[in-house]
Each structure stands twice: as structure tokens, then as C-alpha cells.
Amino acid sequence: MAEAGEMKVLDSCHVSPPPGSVPNTSLRLTFFDLPWFPFPNIQRLFFYKFPHPTSHFMETIIPLLKHSLSLTLQHFFPYAAKLICPPPPGKPYIHYRDGDFVTFTVVESSADFNHIVANYPRDVKVLQPFAPKLLPTEAEDGIRFLPIVAFQGCH
Numbered sequence: 001m002a003e004a005g006e007m008k009v010l011d012s013c014h015v016s017p018p019p020g021s022v023p024n025t026s027l028r029l030t031f032f033d034l035p036w037f038p039f040p041n042i043q044r045l046f047f048y049k050f051p052h053p054t055s056h057f058m059e060t061i062i063p064l065l066k067h068s069l070s071l072t073l074q075h076f077f078p079y080a081a082k083l084i085c086p087p088p089p090g091k092p093y094i095h096y097r098d099g100d101f102v103t104f105t106v107v108e109s110s111a112d113f114n115h116i117v118a119n120y121p122r123d124v125k126v127l128q129p130f131a132p133k134l135l136p137t138e139a140e141d142g143i144r145f146l147p148i149v150a151f152q153g154c155h
Contacts, residue, residue, distance in 0.1 A: 005111030014101035017074040027094040043131040047117045085144040103150040
């Protein structure tokens with residue numbers, strides 16, 4: 001079995017919508033959201049070949065990605081919000097307040113890119129390090145605050 005390779009964190013930050021661009025907002029979950037609650041988080045991986053040095057990636061591509069993500073979150077702010085889970089009989093809901101963010105991490109891997117993206121079965125443990133990690137759940141007075149999404153770029 002091929003290994004995922006050594007992972008080195010190059011940058012980790014929080015990306016928010018532009019300050020003051022989104023008002024504090026609460027959104028109730030819909031009937032269509034609730035069936036997903038018992039399932040683990042969905043993790044999607046997209047791989048793209050980038051044949052340039054890491055320094056070029058960090059100096060040109062990453063600042064553009066962060067800026068673009070910030071502007072996108074202005075329109076899709078629930079991704080930066082927290083999922084609030086009050087104790088029963090309260091119902092979960094999404095709450096955004098100014099300053100909420102998504103975690104954006106950039107890592108460098110020594111893994112064999114061709115093996116990682118190949119179209120054949122492989123152990124999921126090889127791909128697991130490439131999936132972004134959500135921040136830990138916070139709790140206060142029995143109310144749980146869960147992050148909704150995290151992003152990870154890998155070079």
C-alpha cells in the first residue's frame with residue numbers, strides 16, 4: 001500500500017466575508033436538511049496538477065483563492081456560520097454573526113500525485129490526510145456550536 005506521504009502545513013488561516021457585508025442572521029433548518037443529521041460529515045476531494053514551485057503557489061495563487069473565498073462567502077454566508085444545536089426540545093439552526101469564518105489550510109505533500117489521483121481502488125487511509133479538518137465542536141450551557149465547512153489546499 002502506498003503512503004499518503006509527509007504533510008507539511010504551509011499556511012492556516014480563517015477566511016470571513018468582508019467585514020460588515022453580511023448582517024447577523026439565523027436560519028432554521030428545513031425538512032430537507034434534517035435527514036442528513038445522523039450521517040458523518042461529507043468530505044469532497046478535488047485534485048489539480050500545478051506544475052509550478054511552491055513559492056509561486058503561495059505568493060500568487062493562495063492570496064487570490066483567499067480573496068475569492070471571502071467575496072464568495074459574502075453571498076454564501078451560511079458556510080461561514082455555525083450550526084447551533086440547543087438541548088431538546090430546541091431545534092438546530094444556522095447562525096451567522098459578523099466575524100464568523102471558514103478554516104483555510106494549505107499543506108504540502110510528498111505523496112505520489114499520480115497514485116493519489118489514479119482511477120483504481122486504494123485504501124481510504126491514503127486519501128484521508130488530504131481532507132480538511134473541521135474545528136472542534138464548542139459547547140456552552142448545553143448548547144453545541146459546530147462549524148459547517150473547512151477548506152484545504154495542497155501542493
